[in-house]
Amino acid sequence: MSPVRSVLIAGASAGGLATAEALRRKGYTGTLTLLGAEREPPYDRPPLSKQVLSGAWEPHRARLRSPEALAALDAEFLLGDPAVGFHAHRREVTTAAGRTLTADAIVIATGVTARTLPAQRGVRGSHVVRNLDDTLALRSDLLSARRVAVIGDGVLGAEAAATARQMGLEVTLIGPQPAPMTEQLGPLVAGHLTGLHLRNGVVWHGGVLLDRLHTHGDRVTGLRLSDGTELEADVVVTAVGCVPATGWLENSGLNLDDGVVCDAYCRAAPGIWAVGDVARWQHEGLGRLVRLENRTNASEQALAVASDILGDGRPYLPVPYFWTDQFDARLQIYGIASPDARAEIVEGDPSDGRFVVRFEGPLGPESVIGWKMPKQARLQRASLVDRYTRPQQPVAS
Ligand SMILES: Cc1cc2nc3c(=O)[nH]c(=O)nc-3n(C[C@H](O)[C@H](O)[C@H](O)COP(=O)(O)OP(=O)(O)OC[C@H]3O[C@@H](n4cnc5c(N)ncnc54)[C@H](O)[C@@H]3O)c2cc1C
Known part of the structure; x- marks a missing residue:
């Protein structure tokens, strides 16, 4: 029988909730606390850049569980109170509201935060898409806009461009690669993706970076690209990657290096695990540390972590998987x-x-x-x- 009587999960979204549910499914009866920075009950992120941004879904449809299902989990949700500090040896989390929380097992599931460009800070009409508030603010601006520039040719940039185009906007997609998502798809499939965007009316500017944003007052009006191209834009979306949300773990005693570094069982230290986008663990099949930012990994890794917390763990060896919907x-x-x-x-x-x-x-x-x-x-x-x-x-x- 597992000696664990209390579990604290920092990060109450896909990975954190899936860990809590897996623990209960596997018979864990001890206390369960989920600490979340956002006030919103756990919601899913993939619909944000698609159905929620386009307006096809009301925001509440992205919620991961009904209030009844959350209540049935018999867990305490401390929402709207981010973790701000951690002491690994004492397994002690401190929060913005002044709480000090400890548990037999701590799960770090704080995901990633969107990278921003210095040029966009404080500029109205400039957006990222990472959480529900970002998405609703972007949607509100898109509804009164005509031209949008999307900076970033990875999966999120390509999805945001497709959704904005389907909303009827004039869309320019900008990035350093020869074709959107070349790194993830390779030239053959990325070339096909470019064709899909062009056929649907997206303008693609490859091989370039943002040079500067133009503003009128504090409102974006356009941008200049590194090749000198000038574009007008009412809205700019930046999708230039993410950084693991580990600020609160600085000086905690954990090994941080592009995420929380873990062993093959996703253990960061005795009694401490990491799950989801924030976890960089030793994938024994690949023989190296891996960090995945995708929805399926958040669920699958949560199962592996829950098993290990309960003393029935094994190395986590997934076949990485993600999907994307565009047009x-x-x-x-x-x-x-x-x-x-x-x-x-x-x-x-x-x-x-x-x-x-x-x-x-x-x-x-x-x-x-x-x-x-x-x-x-x-x-x-x-x-x-x-x-x-x-x-x-x-x-x-
Ligand atoms: C717009 C968008 C579209 C996506 N589309 C796809 C897709 O089509 N296919 C796919 O496979 N994947 C997609 N993903 C990726 C997928 O959603 C993520 O991989 C998944 O959400 C990771 O789950 P997570 O629990 O690790 O992190 P998150 O879902 O990011 O959850 C982390 C949670 O921790 C909270 N948090 C952060 N810091 C703290 C703190 N200090 N204290 C307490 N809480 C904190 C955050 O507020 C957040 O609620 C998409 C992501 C985004 C943003």
């Missing part, structure tokens, strides 16, 4: 392809708008991407399982 296309991305992996179309045909690409590295398949072919992509995922779930043997010297 009428759903892309599903399994695994992580190295930059020199060879892309081969194994199902469908890009000219028909439905296909699956497999990426082969020197040791075999590394990644699978499905474009509007969910079933076939999932079947192809099987080719990756061995690579990710078999622990790497240390190389004999």
Whole structure:
């Protein structure tokens, strides 16, 4: 029987809630506390840049659970009170409201915060998309705007551009890569994504960075790009990556390095675990530290952490997975392809708008991407399982 009688989870969103639910499902009967910086009950982030931004969903539809389901969890939710300090040896969390909280087991699930550019600070009409408040503020500005510039060619920038375009705005997507999401998709699929955006009327400016924002008073009116291009814009969205929300863990005694560094069981220190976007753990199948920012990982890692808290843990070895919805296309991305992996179309045909690409590295398949072919992509995922779930043997010297 596990000696753990109290669990404190810092971060009350996807990863934190999933950990709490998994603990209860596995029979944990001790006390459970979830501490959250936001006042909002736990909500899901993937709909923010899609259904909530577009207005297809009222914000409450993004909530992860009904009030009844949260009550049934028999947990104390301390919302609107961010953790501001942590002492790892004492397992002691201090909060902005002056609380001091301890528990037998602490789970760090504080996610990431959006990176911002110095040029955008204090400028009205300039937005990020990370939480519900950001999204509603952006939506409100988009409703009275005509032209929007999205800075950042990763998944969030591409999604925000697609949603704004579907809302009828003139959209320019800007980023340093030759095509949006090249790093995650490789040139073949990223080229296809560019075509999708262009066909839908998005203007794409690749190979450039933001040079400066133009303002009238404190309100954005346009921007200049690093190649000298001048653009007018009523709204600017920056989606230039995220940083792990570990400020409150500085000087705590934990190892922080692009996230909370954990072992293969997602343990950061005795009695302390990390889960979700904030966790950088030793993925034994890949033989290196990995931090994933995706929804499926938040749920799967939570299960692994809950098991380990209850004394039934094993190394966490997922096949990484995320999806993205842009215009009428759903892309599903399994695994992580190295930059020199060879892309081969194994199902469908890009000219028909439905296909699956497999990426082969020197040791075999590394990644699978499905474009509007969910079933076939999932079947192809099987080719990756061995690579990710078999622990790497240390190389004999
Ligand atoms: C707009 C958007 C769209 C996305 N779309 C997709 C998608 O299509 N597919 C996909 O796979 N993934 C998507 N993701 C990623 C996915 O939502 C995240 O990977 C997932 O939410 C991670 O869960 P988490 O619990 O680790 O972090 P989060 O969901 O970020 O939750 C962390 C929580 O901790 C709180 N917190 C932060 N600091 C403190 C503190 N000091 N004290 C207490 N609480 C704190 C935060 O307020 C937040 O509620 C998207 C993310 C965003 C932002």
